[in-house]
Amino acid sequence: MTAEQTVQRGLADRVLRREVDWDAMYAEQLPRVYNFFRFRIRGLQDIEDLTSRTFEKAWRGRHQYRRDRAGFAAWLFGIARNVAADHLRSMHEHVSIDAVAHPHTESTPEGDATFQSDIQRLTKLTADLTDRDRELLALKYGAALNNRLIAELTGLSESNVGTILHRTVEKLRSQW
Secondary structure, eight states: OOHHHHHHHHHHHHHHTOOOOHHHHHHHHHHHHHHHHHHHOOSHHHHHHHHHHHHHHHHHTGGGOOTTTOOHHHHHHHHHHHHHHHHHHHHTOOOOGGGGOOOOSSOOHHHHHHHHHHHHHHHHHHHTSOHHHHHHHIIIIISOOOHHHHHHHHSOOHHHHHHHHHHHHHHHHHHO
16 A cells, blocks of 8 residues: 555545534433333433443444444444443343333322333233344334334344334234
């Protein structure tokens, strides 16, 4: 490689690794990353810690992000998936969907009992799902990612992601 090619390649690498507006990306992606962990992990403290760990790893590895390889959200959720996998391996358990419970603003004893019953039922139904299906549900409904981005993250085709999600949701509905 000539000196001129080396300089051009270096310049191209700097352009592709150009700094991301971290404040804007953090504001945009924080709720999505947090909700992803809510679908996968039990315990508010763990969810907050894992969300923080994800952004910390992204910040530390920011020089590795390349716009030509993946969009920022795909890169960030790749990190989040690894953080979740590491955490779940260390816990030796899988978390059910009850971790995504949204707090009620208006609480009544009857409403609370119904809500808890629904969460318990959904927890039992999702316990029988494969890890892949639970992760796809977390990415789709927890992180609010589209099928194309989920496909990039998981290595599945976009149509396969849609098919798996459709079948999983239909299975849950039929058992409800």
